[in-house]
Amino acid sequence: MAAKSLDVNEAKAIAYQTLSEDGLVDLFAAFGLTLTGIGWLYGFVALSAVAPAAMVALWVAARARISKPRMGSVTLREDTQKHISFTLLLVAVIGALVLGFFVYFSTVDTDQPNRTLQDFVAALPTAILAVMAIMGWALLRSNRFLLYALGLIIAAAIVIAIDAEPYVGFFIGAAAPLVLGSLTLMTFLRNNPVIDA
Amino acid sequence: MPRRAEDAPAGLDRLIHEPARLLIVTHLAAVKEADFAYLLRQTQLTRGNLSTHLTKLEEGGYVAITKTFEGKMPRTVAQLTKAGKAALAAYSKAMRKMLP
Numbered sequence: 642m643a644a645k646s647l648d649v650n651e652a653k654a655i656a657y658q659t660l661s662e663d664g665l666v667d668l669f670a671a672f673g674l675t676l677t678g679i680g681w682l683y684g685f686v687a688l689s690a691v692a693p694a695a696m697v698a699l700w701v702a703a704r705a706r707i708s709k710p711r712m713g714s715v716t717l718r719e720d721t722q723k724h725i726s727f728t729l730l731l732v733a734v735i736g737a738l739v740l741g742f743f744v745y746f747s748t749v750d751t752d753q754p755n756r757t758l759q760d761f762v763a764a765l766p767t768a769i770l771a772v773m774a775i776m777g778w779a780l781l782r783s784n785r786f787l788l789y790a791l792g793l794i795i796a797a798a799i800v801i802a803i804d805a806e807p808y809v810g811f812f813i814g815a816a817a818p819l820v821l822g823s824l825t826l827m828t829f830l831r832n833n834p835v836i837d838a
Numbered sequence: 839m840p841r842r843a844e845d846a847p848a849g850l851d852r853l854i855h856e857p858a859r860l861l862i863v864t865h866l867a868a869v870k871e872a873d874f875a876y877l878l879r880q881t882q883l884t885r886g887n888l889s890t891h892l893t894k895l896e897e898g899g900y901v902a903i904t905k906t907f908e909g910k911m912p913r914t915v916a917q918l919t920k921a922g923k924a925a926l927a928a929y930s931k932a933m934r935k936m937l938p
Contacts, residue, residue, distance in 0.1 A: 653867035655880060659925025715869045722870075836875040 664825025671819035678765040709727030764797035767810030792817040866918040874914040
């Protein structure tokens with residue numbers, strides 16, 4: 642159970658943590674990454690474009706069904722909501738950049754000379770996702786997202802090292818949020834029975 | 839109106855000074871609004887205690903309670919009023935003055 646708090650800042654942090662303490666955001670981020678990677682692998686641009694938005698909708702639905710009966714619901718203050726909206730806008734812009742790279746890579750001839758530069762470019766979408774994970778950490782104040790950023794940076798390095806396609810970075814980067822998200826969700830479900838309010 | 843700050847010892851507002859109500863008000867000050875289940879989980883009060891304290895805070899004009907239905911399930915949402923925010927600020931100021 643959550644600890645008692647008599648400090649407004651601590652109470653704010655507790656309210657903020659309700660966004661990520663169930664692990665669902667991690668899981669849906671992992672699903673989104675995997676689906677985007679699959680779309681990239683098989684050339685389904687539409688899947689890569691739709692997956693992030695679909696995951697957000699599913700995350701909201703899953704929270705209403707799984708988390709809300711266990712932790713109740715809270716509406717954050719308007720200043721906090723504005724901060725979240727601004728960060729989400731930035732994340733969306735960065736997401737659009739990733740999609741742009743996807744479209745670029747689906748049309749470019751990878752057998753061109755100047756291969757070294759292309760190897761680095763292949764790792765760029767994963768590196769951009771690492772930046773998004775850092776923004777996720779700043780937004781959700783969950784240290785797990787720093788770990789995901791580190792995982793994505795390692796994934797980008799692997800893409801360069803083994804001369805892989807960009808989607809490989811997505812699959813490697815999805816592993817950490819998938820595992821940690823599942824563990825966090827299991828812990829959350831075990832420690833938080835449905836509240837009969 | 840219920841007991842106010844001027845009635846309490848050392849200028850403290852008794853309505854907020856009670857630990858359980860202070861806990862509720864603090865959690866409500868951190869958010870726009872929260873439902874009964876959220877407050878129940880965060881304060882770890884019993885349903886009856888939480889309900890009683892919310893009613894007292896509502897009677898004092900510090901908290902606004904809205905009761906709605908989500909499907910067939912009743913839902914109680916609490917929000918700190920302007921008077922509640924002012925009372926918490928005044929209480930915090932009084933406590934800081936009092937403590938070394």
